[in-house]
Amino acid sequence: MLSRTAENLCWLARYVERAEYLARTIDATLRVxxxxxxxIGKTNEWDSALLTAGVAExxxxxxxxxxxxxxxxxxxxxxxNPSSIRNCIEAxxxxxxxxxxxxTSEMWDTINSAWIELQAVWSKGTSTREDLAKFLRFVxxxxxxxxxxxxxxxxxxxxxxxxxxxxxxxxxDNTARILDVKYHVLLPEEEHVGGPLDFYQWSSILxxxxxLTAYHWVYRETLKPWLVADLLILNGTLPRSxxxxxDNLTRNLDQIGVAYGRQGPAQRHAxxxxxxxxxxxxxxxxxxxxxxxxQEFIADNSRLGEIITKQYLI
Amino acid sequence: MAVAFxxxxxxxxxxxxxxxxxxxxxxxTPPEALEYRxxxxxxxxxxxxxxxxxxxxxxxxxxxxPFDVIPRIMSGKEWTLLEKGLKQRVRALNMxxxxxxxxxxxxxxxxVPDDLIFQNPVFRPEMNGQQVPHDVYVxxxxxxxxxxxxxxxxxxxxxxxxxxxxxxxxxxREIMMRLFPDLFARHRVAPVERYPDELLSALxxxxxxxxxxxxxxxxxxxxxxxxAYYEHSFLADKLGIELVEGRDLIVKNxxxxxxxxxxxxxxxxxxxxxxxxxxxxxxxxxxxxxxVPGLMSAYAAGNITLANAVGTGIADDKAIYSYMPEIVxxxxxxxxxxxxxxxxxxxxxxxxxxxxxxxxDLVVKEVHGSGGYGMLIGPAATKATIEAFREKLxxxxxxxxxxxxxxxxxxxxxxxxxxxxxxxxxxxxxxTGSKSTTIVPGGxxxxxxxxxxxxVNSSQGGGTKDTWILDE
Numbered sequence: 001m002l003s004r005t006a007e008n009l010c011w012l013a014r015y016v017e018r019a020e021y022l023a024r025t026i027d028a029t030l031r032v033x034x035x036x037x038x039x040i041g042k043t044n045e046w047d048s049a050l051l052t053a054g055v056a057e058x059x060x061x062x063x064x065x066x067x068x069x070x071x072x073x074x075x076x077x078x079x080x081n082p083s084s085i086r087n088c089i090e091a092x093x094x095x096x097x098x099x100x101x102x103x104t105s106e107m108w109d110t111i112n113s114a115w116i117e118l119q120a121v122w123s124k125g126t127s128t129r130e131d132l133a134k135f136l137r138f139v140x141x142x143x144x145x146x147x148x149x150x151x152x153x154x155x156x157x158x159x160x161x162x163x164x165x166x167x168x169x170x171x172x173d174n175t176a177r178i179l180d181v182k183y184h185v186l187l188p189e190e191e192h193v194g195g196p197l198d199f200y201q202w203s204s205i206l207x208x209x210x211x212l213t214a215y216h217w218v219y220r221e222t223l224k225p226w227l228v229a230d231l232l233i234l235n236g237t238l239p240r241s242x243x244x245x246x247d248n249l250t251r252n253l254d255q256i257g258v259a260y261g262r263q264g265p266a267q268r269h270a271x272x273x274x275x276x277x278x279x280x281x282x283x284x285x286x287x288x289x290x291x292x293x294x295q296e297f298i299a300d301n302s303r304l305g306e307i308i309t310k311q312y313l314i
Numbered sequence: 315m316a317v318a319f320x321x322x323x324x325x326x327x328x329x330x331x332x333x334x335x336x337x338x339x340x341x342x343t344p345p346e347a348l349e350y351r352x353x354x355x356x357x358x359x360x361x362x363x364x365x366x367x368x369x370x371x372x373x374x375x376x377x378x379x380p381f382d383v384i385p386r387i388m389s390g391k392e393w394t395l396l397e398k399g400l401k402q403r404v405r406a407l408n409m410x411x412x413x414x415x416x417x418x419x420x421x422x423x424x425x426v427p428d429d430l431i432f433q434n435p436v437f438r439p440e441m442n443g444q445q446v447p448h449d450v451y452v453x454x455x456x457x458x459x460x461x462x463x464x465x466x467x468x469x470x471x472x473x474x475x476x477x478x479x480x481x482x483x484x485x486x487r488e489i490m491m492r493l494f495p496d497l498f499a500r501h502r503v504a505p506v507e508r509y510p511d512e513l514l515s516a517l518x519x520x521x522x523x524x525x526x527x528x529x530x531x532x533x534x535x536x537x538x539x540x541x542a543y544y545e546h547s548f549l550a551d552k553l554g555i556e557l558v559e560g561r562d563l564i565v566k567n568x569x570x571x572x573x574x575x576x577x578x579x580x581x582x583x584x585x586x587x588x589x590x591x592x593x594x595x596x597x598x599x600x601x602x603x604x605x606v607p608g609l610m611s612a613y614a615a616g617n618i619t620l621a622n623a624v625g626t627g628i629a630d631d632k633a634i635y636s637y638m639p640e641i642v643x644x645x646x647x648x649x650x651x652x653x654x655x656x657x658x659x660x661x662x663x664x665x666x667x668x669x670x671x672x673x674x675d676l677v678v679k680e681v682h683g684s685g686g687y688g689m690l691i692g693p694a695a696t697k698a699t700i701e702a703f704r705e706k707l708x709x710x711x712x713x714x715x716x717x718x719x720x721x722x723x724x725x726x727x728x729x730x731x732x733x734x735x736x737x738x739x740x741x742x743x744x745x746t747g748s749k750s751t752t753i754v755p756g757g758x759x760x761x762x763x764x765x766x767x768x769x770v771n772s773s774q775g776g777g778t779k780d781t782w783i784l785d786e
Binding site: 001002003004005006094097098100101108109112113116158162256260312313314 | 360361363537538543547550551556557558559561562572573574575576
């Protein structure tokens with residue numbers, strides 16, 4: 001297939017995934033900030049929402065301080081923020097138009113309808129909490145529909161695999177970013193276990209990657225920070241964990257390799273990261289330093305993106 | 315202006331035969347049902363994303379072309395005549411182009427004046443002596459046809475560069491069949507759906523000799539911001555060929571390749587929807603980012619076929635248009651089956667004088683214009699507009715031609731106040747391959763939705779209709 005088509009498919013999936021992640025982040029932050037101050041301490045949750053979205057720097061160039069109003073607007077609707085939800089959906093639609101021939105009609109319909117709704121219903125943003133909740137649900141449902149249509153209707157060929165690559169690169173990056181911002185509340189030495197402050201922080205982390213229920217099923221335990229970290233980093237059964245993302249990335253790259261009859265640096269690099277995750281345990285990671293581990297992972301993950309681009313997309 | 319020829323109603327109350335069943339059906343169908351289907355059609359178009367962009371309109375970059383649900387109907391007999399005329403016309407266009415870029419018999423015979431060719435910006439000296447496969451220049455032609463009576467078909471314009479609109483012909487039919495199955499059951503409508511197959515075989519048939527047995531065809535688009543982008547992606551999809559942009563192509567050793575995830579792959583035929591000017595920055599406009607550097611040298615080396623060929627603009631130029639009857643006679647020795655609209659060439663002093671004296675009755679068009687931009691419709695224009703145009707004409711008479719205001723035929727059309735006659739034209743698409751010329755029965759009917767308006771261009775508020783050729 002055309003390199004540009006593959007690139008567009010990859011980015012299309014990334015944009016949709018990112019839009020959903022932003023919606024989840026806002027949703028989780030709204031829940032935490034609705035709690036009495038005693039439960040959440042003095043940290044500015046809207047500031048950390050910006051950090052997990054990776055847009056704090058650009059935000060503070062326009063705004064003095066972060067509050068619900070301006071962060072929700074910045075993450076959802078702002079034209080100044082290149083990765084606001086609105087811009088993600090617009091970019092996804094533009095990408096879809098330029099690769100329409102590689103999309104199934106169901107996928108196109110999902111993106112196009114979302115774009116139409118964005119303009120018809122959400123062009124002025126949201127004014128009430130209720131509206132905002134509706135908007136966030138709309139974004140998450142769009143992502144689910146898109147993912148579902150891709151899964152159910154696409155041929156299992158390179159178009160599908162490149163689209164999945166985009167999805168999992170983005171997903172891995174998002175999960176890693178939350179961990180990067182919140183790692184301090186996961187450290188075992190800061191053990192005031194069961195303290196209300198951390199409990200809500202942890203559940204908020206899990207909520208933003210839709211893993212709160214999963215946690216209970218996997219560990220059958222109350223929330224413990226190292227288990228939260230374990231779930232998000234190493235547990236291969238949780239779709240948003242780093243391990244699971246790399247299982248998928250390795251598999252999709254291998255499928256491309258088989259179809260094209262040759263492997264390359266992308267396959268090797270992905271396999272390297274997966275092996276590292278597979279052979280790690282939380283004790284080692286805590287010993288080594290969670291923060292360092294996560295930062296290394298983020299760099300490795302974005303390096304994989306570059307290698308894929310070089311190998312296939314230009 | 316005379317009363318327009320109506321394609322359905324004969325003055326006095328009778329119906330033309332092709333419309334009898336439709337008229338019966340309309341009588342049985344309540345207006346609300348029609349309105350409901352109209353809304354449904356609009357929804358479908360929007361969801362499928364069949365949009366076009368209007369240049370110079372910053373408000374909305376994507377718009378729907380209004381679709382009228384009442385079909386425009388022609389009898390098989392009418393179509394047979396039209397088809398014959400179209401084939402004749404396109405054959406002559408191709409022979410004319412071959413001649414202009416080679417022997418130039420027609421200039422020596424004094425039929426077309428030299429300076430109209432050589433001083434014409436759409437004449438491409440790069441094409442002099444250049445061999446194109448099977449001597450086909452215009453692989454895809456869109457010939458705009460109008461009617462003023464029951465007998466004749468008149469060519470309003472030849473489009474020999476990158477004619478658009480065929481996606482509407484196909485999608486309009488799809489949507490009509492979805493919305494009005496009952497109406498189709500009562501007619502025998504010739505199908506149009508084989509157009510993509512015909513197009514693909516025509517394109518494959520003109521592959522260069524150096525191509526492999528299974529030539530690779532690609533559609534070259536200027537990109538998502540082009541007004542006809544939807545059509546480009548639609549056609550690429552239906553043909554099962556790659557939709558490429560300039561940046562997807564590279565030229566190496568005078569061969570054209572596309573960049574794929576498996577390395578580069580040779581391309582043999584490019585169905586290009588990019589204008590000559592933007593094809594190759596090394597040959598034409600150096601500032602073009604849409605084209606492919608080196609494409610013209612691969613073309614000259616005979617390793618790539620461009621459809622349509624470079625330089626076809628010289629055949630659909632509005633100044634050349636007025637010579638078409640002579641051109642047909644010159645190459646084919648036949649009387650033209652399709653008529654021309656009477657045309658005054660403003661470059662000729664006698665004609666200019668007439669035009670200046672009769673501006674308020676005439677339609678004046680820019681020789682190189684298209685899409686209905688920059689034209690004067692005398693009877694509908696204000697005094698000030700006419701005077702401003704008069705100055706333009708005097709400054710640059712060779713840039714204009716003038717034609718009488720024709721009463722384009724009308725067809726029944728849905729309007730806010732019920733069915734009413736509206737002016738229409740027709741653009742059938744003529745495909746020429748190495749062996750044959752084919753035309754799918756039908757075309758794009760454009761309709762001027764405003765009462766009395768004669769401008770059918772989509773960029774100027776025109777709409778479209780499904781066009782039915784009855785199989786009798």
